[in-house]
Amino acid sequence: MSEAESLLSVLERNRRTFAWKTSDLDAEGLRATTAASTMTLGGLVKHMALVEADWLAVKLAGEEYGEPWDAVDFDADPDWEWRTGSEGPPEEVYAVWRAAVERSRAVVAEIIDERGLDGSSAFSRQDGRTPTVRDMLLDMIEEYARHTGHADILREAVDGRVGEGAPPAFVF
Secondary structure, eight states: OOHHHHHHHHHHHHHHHHHHHHOSOOHHHHHOOOTTOOOOHHHHHHHHHHHIIIIIIIIITOOOOOTTGGGOOTTTOTTHHHHHHHHSOHHHHHHHHHHHHHHHHHHHHHHHHHHOTTSBOSOOOTTSOOOBHHHHHHHHHHHHHHHHHHHHHHHHHHHOOOOSSOOTTOOO
8 A cells, every 4th residue: 555545544534433423413413512612513524624625625735715615704703614513404514524525535636646745735834834745634634533532522422422433334
């Protein structure tokens, strides 16, 4: 297995586990909070959709955000994805994330073919460094790992679902 295949495999495993931890919930489950946090599973789902668009489509590939992000005034509503993720109908919340993942898969495949893992992303950090394709994939893996941990705690509080990974029959 190549390094690119390994990185994409880890990213897909993280996406799949995140999907399992956040799947099959009704509106009440997507709005549930725990402890002192206002974080919800619905907010996490929509946040990860935005992270997919931001890190992979915009920062890696240099594309526009696209729907639904283009219509959002984040200056006026900086927590838009968190708020609407817990307010919106579950099927719409899940659809936004699935569409973002599908777009990211296509973008990443194209970018790896064009630039390889050592190629540059389309943006530079504040210190002037330009991350590589590899760096961006590793950042996405880290984002999923962190937020899947959040989802794990929230999901257990909602209905007791626990476990480290999705069962073999789970499809997202």
